[in-house]
Amino acid sequence: MKTIVTALCATLVATAATAGNDCTAGKTLEDGVLTIATGNPAYFPWVIDDAPETKQGFEAAVAYAIANEMGFEDDAVSWVRTSFDEAIQPGAKNFDINMQQYSITPEREEMVDFSLPYYTSAMAILTTATVVEAVGDPAPEALKGLLWGAMAGTTGAMMIDDAIGPEKDILLYNDNTDVTQAIQAGQIDAALFDLPTALYLSAVTVENGALLGQFPAERSQNPDQFGILMEDGNPLKACVDAAIEALTASGQLAALEAQWLAAATGVPVIE
Amino acid sequence: MTDTSDTTARPGRRAVFEAALRRRSMRIAATSTAAVLLAIVLLVPLAPGWEAVKKSFFNGPVFSKTFPGLLDAFLLDIAIFAWSLPLIAILSLVVAICRDIQRPALYPLKLFATLYTDIFRGLPVILVIYLIGFGVPGLGLPRPWNSPYIWGSLALILVYSAYVAEVIRSGIESIHRSQRSAALSLGLSSGDTMRFVVLPQALRNVVPANMNLVIALQKDVALLSFVGPVEIFRQAGVYKSLYANFTPYVGAALIFLIITIPATRYADYLMHKRRRIEQ
Numbered sequence A: 001m002k003t004i005v006t007a008l009c010a011t012l013v014a015t016a017a018t019a020g021n022d023c024t025a026g027k028t029l030e031d032g033v034l035t036i037a038t039g040n041p042a043y044f045p046w047v048i049d050d051a052p053e054t055k056q057g058f059e060a061a062v063a064y065a066i067a068n069e070m071g072f073e074d075d076a077v078s079w080v081r082t083s084f085d086e087a088i089q090p091g092a093k094n095f096d097i098n099m100q101q102y103s104i105t106p107e108r109e110e111m112v113d114f115s116l117p118y119y120t121s122a123m124a125i126l127t128t129a130t131v132v133e134a135v136g137d138p139a140p141e142a143l144k145g146l147l148w149g150a151m152a153g154t155t156g157a158m159m160i161d162d163a164i165g166p167e168k169d170i171l172l173y174n175d176n177t178d179v180t181q182a183i184q185a186g187q188i189d190a191a192l193f194d195l196p197t198a199l200y201l202s203a204v205t206v207e208n209g210a211l212l213g214q215f216p217a218e219r220s221q222n223p224d225q226f227g228i229l230m231e232d233g234n235p236l237k238a239c240v241d242a243a244i245e246a247l248t249a250s251g252q253l254a255a256l257e258a259q260w261l262a263a264a265t266g267v268p269v270i271e
Numbered sequence B: 001m002t003d004t005s006d007t008t009a010r011p012g013r014r015a016v017f018e019a020a021l022r023r024r025s026m027r028i029a030a031t032s033t034a035a036v037l038l039a040i041v042l043l044v045p046l047a048p049g050w051e052a053v054k055k056s057f058f059n060g061p062v063f064s065k066t067f068p069g070l071l072d073a074f075l076l077d078i079a080i081f082a083w084s085l086p087l088i089a090i091l092s093l094v095v096a097i098c099r100d101i102q103r104p105a106l107y108p109l110k111l112f113a114t115l116y117t118d119i120f121r122g123l124p125v126i127l128v129i130y131l132i133g134f135g136v137p138g139l140g141l142p143r144p145w146n147s148p149y150i151w152g153s154l155a156l157i158l159v160y161s162a163y164v165a166e167v168i169r170s171g172i173e174s175i176h177r178s179q180r181s182a183a184l185s186l187g188l189s190s191g192d193t194m195r196f197v198v199l200p201q202a203l204r205n206v207v208p209a210n211m212n213l214v215i216a217l218q219k220d221v222a223l224l225s226f227v228g229p230v231e232i233f234r235q236a237g238v239y240k241s242l243y244a245n246f247t248p249y250v251g252a253a254l255i256f257l258i259i260t261i262p263a264t265r266y267a268d269y270l271m272h273k274r275r276r277i278e279q
Helices: A002-016 A058-069 A084-088 A129-135 A140-144 A155-164 A176-184 A195-205 A237-250 A252-260 B005-009 B013-046 B050-057 B060-099 B104-122 B125-135 B148-173 B177-185 B190-205 B207-227 B232-243 B247-278
Strands: A034-038 A077-081 A097-103 A119-121 A123-128 A148-151 A171-173 A190-194 A209-215 A224-230
Touching (some): A058 A237, A058 A252, A123 A129, A123 A195, A148 A176, A171 B207, A176 A190, A176 B207, A195 A209, A237 A252, B013 B050, B050 B247, B060 B104, B060 B148, B125 B148, B190 B207
Parallel strands (some): A148 A171
Antiparallel strands (some): A097 A224
């Protein structure tokens, strides 16, 4: 029995070792397996039902597309969960690539490596229908008077001061749930999120939720581009970049975006 | 015991021996401290990951860019601390006195005070802050009465009052019953006995213990960030994700230490003084 198990394991390892392409050989944590990290929990619409291995959700789908492009079959992809802090801490990592809506910024780039962007996000203002009625036209002046909140550590939190410049101090929260709770309790009027998250929260989580407006994805200042995070100096970066380039060129990335992140129309654009 | 005059006149053999012993232990303490420090300074940088750790935790440029912002955010911590402390003092005193009530008619107050301390000492601070900071405003209070500053502070006040009340109660119980009997027999009412005889001694007895709670409060103020206020801990977290670097946390830790180390030393000094008086 023992020998059979050993033999099975050996064949498994042998077949697995053939996964990956020339570029990735010997560069992954485990030979022939691409270990991808996502958030804990991973949020809709990036990963549906917190189950990335089902390929449901934009990031889950893109992750498998990239893995396939890099020569890994679906069953050669293994998922782990990390927080943001675990992703940036010094020392050995338990993932090859980490994908959880990391915005690419020059400051972060000094500490970790990012792939080419796989998505460029518009930023949207999540609020309630009551506030939308009260504010009416989302002119920048009208936005200054609101009480603003955001999820700490997101680009939204960093953008409020620059893009809106509110009169009162902004409030920051640990996660989406806390932000929605604060909106619900009337502690904040509005919060800034990437558009897909804002759409989801306004439709599903926030009672009476609404979007007041969006800052277009192609804005000149700080476009919010999502990249895959890798350890600083990870040799895999070239392979990931090549895969994303190929997916962008073939239009597959755009197709996935249309499939999972459509319905962004109809939200007024703030110039 | 029999002959002490000799040693006071000139150092005896025993005193000389003890002085030598003291010098020797000082020498050993200094050498071992130096050895440990040297080992840390020399060996830690030899660790293979030291460069990465240095870049992530002790990054000079990131430190200088974020430190002013952190100091600014720390003002909010001080403000929360400053308005919470007097309210904690008042509430805890009331609760402690309620727990000491002897009159049967007022038993509900005593029961309430007991339940209060049991519940709030038994709950994690962060849980209370979440429940009160988000829960109460969720009831639909109008602005500004739903502010997280108000309800977050209240949560902190409730939890810390429970602890301080217990400390004060132990102080009250440390005053011997005979003092109360004496005061009552002199014609003081039970309220006056508490006010003029028991409390002045009890409160003085528990100053060192309460200093420890004050220091703990100073640090726990940071937990208010969970319901929104951007104080130093949250600000450090924002900088952390902005720079993908943990150095802002080290900066925040330094700022906390600047406040808490003198406070801790002061508490130790008070405790020492107390012990000297008691002896």
